[in-house]
Amino acid sequence: MTFFGLTEATVAPLVRELTRGDLDRDETRQRFARAAWTGISEPGDRVAGALVAALGAAGALEALIARAQPVEFAASVADAGGELGSEELAEGMARWAPRLASGLAVIALQQARRFGVRLVVPGDPEWPIGVDDLGAHAPIALWVRGDPALLTQATGGVALVGARAATGYGEHVTMEASSGLVDRGYAIVSGAAYGIDGMAHRAALASDGVTIAVLAGGLDRFYPSGHEALLTRIVEHGAVVSEVPCGTPPTKWRFLQRNRVIAAMSAATVVLEAGWRSGSLNTAAHASALGRPLGAVPGPVTSSASAGCHRLVREFGATLVTTPDEMAELAPRDDREHRRGDGLGEPVGADGRHPAARGLPPDAIRVLDALSTRAPRDSGDVAARAGLSPAAARATLGMLELDGAVTASAAGWVKRRTPAAAR
């Protein structure tokens, strides 16, 4: 039994700190491997998810470290009852390889210990089973600050999401919604962004309710920084969750993937206020694709901050909701089956398509995320940051250069400041 090039003496104490109860050697290895995978693959990587499901996190990691031949790799997945083509495995290995340094996982675990971050994996009693409906796109593990036991309450809870650019009306309605749902016994799940998200958490805390914030970056640094005090309070009274390890910055890609976790964790999603292209529509699309009930709060047709909500009702079959009671109806507490949704097929946006980024391929979003407007980076660095193979990174950089979104110099690639195709 190996520890991926590390010693058991290095790994075991680190893993033990992150976990409740005793672990045997294999459990320790599996947990370490899951932690490592959250840094090696980008959130929502279907091939990584299927691979871990077939071979176990440790087996998959070992094969990766051993640079398995894709054809043999695919055969062993098939032996384990999984199904992955050698080509997609080869592509996966190419995009995972740039991040395959065992030191990174150790650093992430050390940081986690420093910040009191726990690791929750599928099968743990704390695991929010709703995310399993994401199938191969499900998180491989979740990092948690606060009380991990509260995560199970997300399963019957309601996600309250909306625009950063909220109006007084939107904030008022969010406050009523959040405190009303808390009074009815629901946990409030949201993304801790400015505007609607922040108000949802605040009102839940003010009503002594359970609230869970799902972040796009590592839990060593709270984002947005203006919500550091709020997130600290959520840690004290609720839980803050991420599927990426400490040290991972939030990127556009990770925000989009974070949204799928919010939608999948909760029994229902309600959009309280959202512009025509608000990111919260992406959360709504995930909820809808998962067969989770989706609600939208209407507002004045003269307010662009409600245009996205109206769009959800008109075009995406969202239920119009106006009161906490109507929101609670979306996630009935006496109908436990309801909570799990229908798990209808592939989640929308698993390919990274976001209303605001429509037409921009997932790789392009991730490469733009990996670039700076000032510091030039070489394509290998870009590949590692984007979680793409060097070849894919180079091809995407070339495409984006043609679009005028990025420029190359001798020092490396930079993102242009206001490219048409970028965010």
Place this chain on the structure above:
Amino acid sequence: MTFFGLTEATVAPLVRELTRGDLDRDETRQRFARAAWTGISEPGDRVAGALVAALGAAGALEALIARAQPVEFAASVADAGGELGSEELAEGMARWAPRLASGLAVIALQQARRFGVRLVVPGDPEWPIGVDDLGAHAPIALWVRGDPALLTQATGGVALVGARAATGYGEHVTMEASSGLVDRGYAIVSGAAYGIDGMAHRAALASDGVTIAVLAGGLDRFYPSGHEALLTRIVEHGAVVSEVPCGTPPTKWRFLQRNRVIAAMSAATVVLEAGWRSGSLNTAAHASALGRPLGAVPGPVTSSASAGCHRLVREFGATLVTTPDEMAELAPRDDREHRRGDGLGEPVGADGRHPAARGLPPDAIRVLDALSTRAPRDSGDVAARAGLSPAAARATLGMLELDGAVTASAAGWVKRRTPAAAR
């Protein structure tokens, strides 16, 4: 060929004044009979509608005057391809008889002449064919002030309706909707009430559009009186319509029936602002029952003036609409089939059920309409005013007395001022 106890010399000049073009003797009789029927039966009387459809207006009127035996009456209806039971015919005759005085029709026609009112009957080029979807509940004739030729434009037009108690928001959105639809070539149909209706007409006039007001009472007196100037302008530039003859006051029953005409006339109905129990929800229910597209404009969930609109979207399948373009989509101009709806079965509310009067039977609404809080009336008078048989009027009065809604004295029946069951 008789003229219902009158001479041709009395009838023909009156009828001729109300009609364009030449009429032969039979057409004159039929038109006079239709005019008489609009006063004899209450709007939406299914039995009257079916009878006129089977025997023609003149034949039906003659049989009524001759006090035909219900069984023979039913047989002659069956011979003509109609279907009416002798019992419902007997009940119909009992409720029509109290109003069966030929002098009333003559007075109505004289009043119509005085006010420049025209009579439009099915088959006329001006007839708004949408109302035919009401089947036996369709108007027997329509009285019109203004340009009757504009009525055909209602068929492809949009009904914009809403609460009397409109907010500044509702009026603003109505103005945008009405002028935007006029700009796109749509006629605006509404009920000339205060609030949303009035704004819909005003904005249409201001945009030089076609607008049609449907009233619940006779056209000799405009209701509401505060809209007399507005209705005079609609007469000059559009058309004002009613299915009841001059001299007929608007009653709750007639408002409810008027709403079915608004919905049936138009290609689509949009509710712009409505409280939880607004009368405009009755118009919406008619539109929906007729298979006509129904739209509702959302507003702040904190505004009770939008609660009815949200209810329509949540409970009655209304399409949420936010712009004139989205409203126009409900009544596409290039899809003429769309205009006619599906004509799905019996219209809701043909029985007079109104959200605000739920639980109160149609006869009770009509009897309450027929009573005064001050002037006592005997049951025969009440029967004639309510368009009910004396027996039905007496029975209903007794029921309402038990409910405490009406009281009897030696002088007659009066309505109590704030009865629980009344309006």
